[in-house]
Amino acid sequence: MPEFRTVQCVVNDEPREAEIEPRLLLVHFIREVLGLTGTHLGCDTTSCGACTVLFDGLPVKSCTVLGVQADGHDIVTVEGLGSPSELSPVQEGFHEEHGLQCGFCTPGMMLTATGFLEENPNPTEEEIRWALSGNNCRCTGYMNIVKAVQWAAKKMATSGISARGARG
Amino acid sequence: MMAYYREDAKVLSGGMSLIPLMKLRFAAPATIVDLNQIQGLDYIEEAGGYLRIGCLARNRAIVRSELVRSRHPLMSSAAPTISDPVVRNRGTVVGNLTHADPQGDWATVMMCLDGEVVARSTEGERVIPVSQFITGPFSTTLMPNEIAVEVRVPGATNFGEYHKIERKVGDFATVAVGVALQQQGGSVSRVGIGLTGVGPSNIKCYDAERIVSGGGLNENTIQQAAQAAAADSSPRTDHRGSEEYKREMVAVFVRRSLHAAAGIRAA
Ligand SMILES: Cc1cc2nc3c(=O)[nH]c(=O)nc-3n(C[C@H](O)[C@H](O)[C@H](O)COP(=O)(O)OP(=O)(O)OC[C@H]3O[C@@H](n4cnc5c(N)ncnc54)[C@H](O)[C@@H]3O)c2cc1C
Ligand code: FES
Numbered sequence: 439m440p441e442f443r444t445v446q447c448v449v450n451d452e453p454r455e456a457e458i459e460p461r462l463l464l465v466h467f468i469r470e471v472l473g474l475t476g477t478h479l480g481c482d483t484t485s486c487g488a489c490t491v492l493f494d495g496l497p498v499k500s501c502t503v504l505g506v507q508a509d510g511h512d513i514v515t516v517e518g519l520g521s522p523s524e525l526s527p528v529q530e531g532f533h534e535e536h537g538l539q540c541g542f543c544t545p546g547m548m549l550t551a552t553g554f555l556e557e558n559p560n561p562t563e564e565e566i567r568w569a570l571s572g573n574n575c576r577c578t579g580y581m582n583i584v585k586a587v588q589w590a591a592k593k594m595a596t597s598g599i600s601a602r603g604a605r606g
Numbered sequence: 607m608m609a610y611y612r613e614d615a616k617v618l619s620g621g622m623s624l625i626p627l628m629k630l631r632f633a634a635p636a637t638i639v640d641l642n643q644i645q646g647l648d649y650i651e652e653a654g655g656y657l658r659i660g661c662l663a664r665n666r667a668i669v670r671s672e673l674v675r676s677r678h679p680l681m682s683s684a685a686p687t688i689s690d691p692v693v694r695n696r697g698t699v700v701g702n703l704t705h706a707d708p709q710g711d712w713a714t715v716m717m718c719l720d721g722e723v724v725a726r727s728t729e730g731e732r733v734i735p736v737s738q739f740i741t742g743p744f745s746t747t748l749m750p751n752e753i754a755v756e757v758r759v760p761g762a763t764n765f766g767e768y769h770k771i772e773r774k775v776g777d778f779a780t781v782a783v784g785v786a787l788q789q790q791g792g793s794v795s796r797v798g799i800g801l802t803g804v805g806p807s808n809i810k811c812y813d814a815e816r817i818v819s820g821g822g823l824n825e826n827t828i829q830q831a832a833q834a835a836a837a838d839s840s841p842r843t844d845h846r847g848s849e850e851y852k853r854e855m856v857a858v859f860v861r862r863s864l865h866a867a868a869g870i871r872a873a
């Protein structure tokens with residue numbers, strides 16, 4: 439008999455509440471219970487980073503966090519970047535610099551980049567490469583992803599918009 | 607709570623080892639006690655002659671801590687080599703020690719620095735040196751009703767380097783060597799040398815440490831210490847490299863760090 443737990447959290451600025459099994463992983467909670475399928479499940483072994491979301495502002499691999507651990511916390515998924523009318527600087531950077539091919543790694547890449555740029559808005563190329571080293575991309579060879587993050591940093595500096603973008 | 611649930615329960619800190627084990631069904635706890643709900647366990651502070659690391663201090667915080675860098679540079683050198691930046695946002699030092707992966711990096715660092723685990727239960731508190739805490743692969747002297755609340759490191763060291771060969775970011779060590787020293791004007795008052803990935807568990811190189819603490823740092827003691835550390839290792843040939851290669855790299859890294867500490871440019 440599965441036991442259920444109530445989880446109350448804020449996801450992309452909206453309060454959410456659900457009854458879930460304690461063993462449910464955060465990635466499945468986000469995708470299947472909340473219906474936010476932008477977060478991808480790649481390796482399921484804490485290696486690839488496709489499942490990265492922001493947990494109280496920090497990138498975490500949601501395949502290795504329990505859904506119940508989100509109780510009382512703030513989660514941002516790729517759906518929470520930018521607004522329907524305006525891309526966030528990081529999203530725009532990936533668009534402008536062609537930072538994706540198949541797009542599978544992209545949500546995780548963008549959330550890691552967003553968390554990183556909030557902490558270090560003016561990074562060197564080397565710092566960007568280290569920051570993204572827990573996220574794998576099998577298509578692009580990383581060059582354009584690094585350029586996309588550099589583009590976002592520049593945009594943030596000139597526009598004053600945060601890495602996550604203007605909301606509303 | 608641990609007294610109540612005992613063997614049926616598992617403590618969850620960062621979850622970066624426990625949750626992967628549960629996915630593989632290597633662990634199937636009936637109850638999980640999530641320490642993340644408890645406030646005030648993520649401290650990194652100095653008190654009573656110890657650098658104290660609370661059980662919810664993440665690897666992320668160690669990487670960024672100026673206090674850690676100023677007291678034990680070996681810790682600051684090792685932390686950025688452990689897992690990857692996203693995993694470090696959750697994984698903890700204490701969780702790494704209690705997990706006792708034979709390839710784990712923190713146990714080696716703590717053996718170099720004479721670190722101690724503080725364990726607490728409803729029956730009281732005890733302090734266990736990390737060199738006695740780890741009893742083998744994935745096994746420690748922690749009792750089922752105990753929680754490791756802190757790891758603490760005495761005093762300070764003014765030199766520390768962790769050299770780790772990994773095939774890619776996030777991989778465990780092919781070979782890693784930690785060296786920590788406290789030295790003033792050519793005399794060495796404290797030395798720690800430890801190895802990761804080259805034996806059934808973490809290795810503290812007592813002989814190499816004695817050579818340096820007894821004879822100081824000179825070309826002769828450095829060569830001897832490097833040979834002693836290599837002799838302490840018992841690596842196995844595997845997908846990460848051959849036995850001979852790993853043993854040779856132990857000697858190379860011990861030499862490199864001791865040369866750096868002595869200010870000698872390697873030949
Ligand atoms: C992709 C990847 C790469 C990695 N690479 C490395 C690496 O290169 N080197 C390395 O050393 N590690 C590596 N790790 C392991 C990582 O550092 C883990 O975070 C760490 O080993 C466990 O810490 P945790 O806080 O996540 O512990 P958890 O997963 O929460 O717990 C691990 C174990 O310890 C027990 N436990 C945890 N906290 C306590 C406590 N306070 N008291 C009593 N018991 C407790 C748990 O019950 C469990 O059995 C890697 C992990 C991943 C996912
Ligand atoms: S799916 Fe989580 S790290 Fe790959």
Ligand code: FES
Nearest residue numbers: 539541575576577
């Ligand atoms: S764009 Fe295909 S995996 Fe990164």
